[in-house]
Amino acid sequence: MEVKPKFLIKNGKRLDGRKVGEWREIKITTGVIPNADGSCQVDFGKTKVIAAVYGPRELHPKHMVLSDRALVRARYDMLSFSVEDRKRPGPGRREIEISKVIAEALRSVVMVEKFPRSVIDVFVTVIQADASTRIAGLNAASVALADAGIPMKGLVTGVAFGKIYDETGKGVMVADVFKPEDQWGEADIAYAKSIANDEVVLLQMDGDVTKKEFLEGKAMADKAIEYTYQEQVKALKAKYEGD
């Protein structure tokens, strides 16, 4: 069993050397799954997630068909070897819940009314996990949808934030948590926005924070989201402008 570290931040420096508002290296690549209609890989440091989009296509089972719009369906899963202890293959309860919130976040931007009676399937696969996998996955999924040419009101962009403790035990808010901060920290908040609609489209938290701390962390995440959004746009442009 790993031992809980004495601090997660000291003199303003986190265990991986980052400052509070600093994010890990972000790498976004489109077209990683040529068979799919759209695809994307997003790396947040060591967290690596791929997303593939198929559709709009015919929906089975038929009773799920929506007569006035497309169904956006998401399936989030982790490869068995993506985590320290082998994960039992196939989605469990955690994965089913995450799939649900990812699909809901994406539906806020996809122009579903353009494709009645069809389905747009989004597959989000974590190939290496170092925290913030659902957010990396959502970022990848929204780029993959755009890559598939699906009409959208804008991209969905997220960055997680959290609360970690310093050497005196005091809580400090930080952006883009990585594994030790997720594992040992006092709060972990998955957060994503639609910049075009200026809306919060995903928000999940466990931990213990005051309202003031929440807003402080959120402001840091907003800065990181702006950067991530630019990277998403760059990745899409790189493909279509032959950059």
Add this chain to the structure above:
Amino acid sequence: MIDKVTLKLMNDSFKKGVRLDGRKLDEFRDITVETGVISKAEGSAMVSLGNSKVLVGVKVNAGEPYSDSPDSGVLMTGAELTAYSHDSFETGPPSPAAIEIARVVDRAIREAKIIDVSKLVIKSGEKVWLVFVDIYTINADGNIFDAATLGAMAALATAKLPIFKDGEIIRENLKDSLPVDGKVVSSTFVKVGESVLVDPTMQEESALDARLTIGIKDGNIVSLQKGGNHGFNDQEVEDMIDRSIVHSKKLLKALK
């Protein structure tokens, strides 16, 4: 899905600050919490939230700890949206909606550190108490999230801890309580059109664009869960946090 006529009625009414059942936008329905309703369970509670009725039971079994935490008992939360509690629910394995409810309730209890799992060890690394919190809807009329959190909290707070003796579990004439400390409650808000409402009915939920559940313990946020196919703006999020802190006081009263 909701029909357009009702949706228009709703939105027109919300603009005047009134809901179709006569409540204000920021008003909870009547809450009753009755504990000790199932004598076979170590703890239990029946919660009514308006017409929503949720039954929560706690069973405590002895079993193996997780390999990564040999000195901790285990909390497991399940929820079933029973087919008999609403005509839109079906039999079969738990739906994503039921799994989400169970996990959101679990998260609030876990993060608020309501149960001291270190006190649930029978023999380090070998045997610990497993606490099962099971949530069943009896009549579903919206906001199962908050009703289930109240029920889980009430059932746990009144639960007894069995005795482990000579390889057997004794469940009769128990005196010791489950090691429970503190109270967590949640408030769920939905956005319909431009209006944000607390404690939605099933009808209001069927019209929702976005949903947010906020878990509060001692005035701090301990859990958040957003749902729905649309978003909230920053101001709405901030307002809901403020409102949930206010509502938590009334919810805590219902737990007494």
